[in-house]
Amino acid sequence: MNLEHNTYIYLIVAALTIYAIRALPLTLIQKEITNTFIKSFLYYVPYVTLAVMAFPAIVTATSSLVSGIVAFVVAVVVAWVDGNLFKVATASCVAVYLTELIV
């Protein structure tokens, strides 16, 4: 067995690294943070992260720019009107499918 490049050891290294990153804050920060800045910072984190991950990625994820833009617009409109995760996800999928049938 080649221990220098063993796939399973590679996986263990990757898993330990990613778990440490995911677990350290959740297990170490057990109290409610009272510092206003940190509290506010953590409050804004999800909105920035999710916005950055969604856009422009959603526009370039499909096979044409047109269907990507349609996916984005439909998702934003449905999210604004309703906000239900499942409806928004489904609506944008259906919009892409239909657009790509036409375009």
Added chain:
Amino acid sequence: MNSENKKWYLMGLREGVPIGLGYFAVGFTLGIAAKNAGITAFQMGLMSFMLHASAGQFAAITVIAGQSGYFAMFLTQLVINIRYLLMSAALSQKISPDTSLGKRMLLSYFVTDEIFGVSASVKGELNPFYNFGAISIGSPAWLLGTVLGVLVGNILPPDLTTALSVALYGMFLAVVIPASRESRTVAAVVAVSMAASLIFSLVPILAGISGGTKIIILTVGIAAIAAVIRPVADEEVQ
């Protein structure tokens, strides 16, 4: 499971459905890449269960295929996944301070972009059983998609894969858009974040920065500026 936890678990299960669909579709693509790199279906399933991370697994496959060494694996995973540090920190303030260590450790195992995304949509205090419900659909779908990708290649019609791949992005928008409707500050933060993200993907020098690093730079920068300009009072956070 008491009735309160059960209620949250069922809510999570429901939100897990679009996550599962998206994971299944994205998993296929990842499985095909893994197969080309010489990863077996068993190794793929194991990797998916151990990591639950699309970009992280793609990078892991690259490191394994290139036989780049264990230290390279550590560094790559650190850089690509460091955003989870921020998500985990944000979650630590969203759950009850009384949450047991065991629950915290289990919750940590499943901090993915999408699970974090749906947790962010929960108003007020988050019950970890919500996440456990969502991952009960998400994790098997992820394993199934990635393993099938290795075994049979892409049997899904391409247009269906494309359509499903936007499900995950749609979910992110389903979190940030309703929050933007309720708060002008959040709306401004979201608009600035999207604009900055667009600039990062268009400007040649910045476009070379990896996705994970871009998320970290923009999140730290924009959230910090927002926290200085518009600090939130206790009642707003709830």
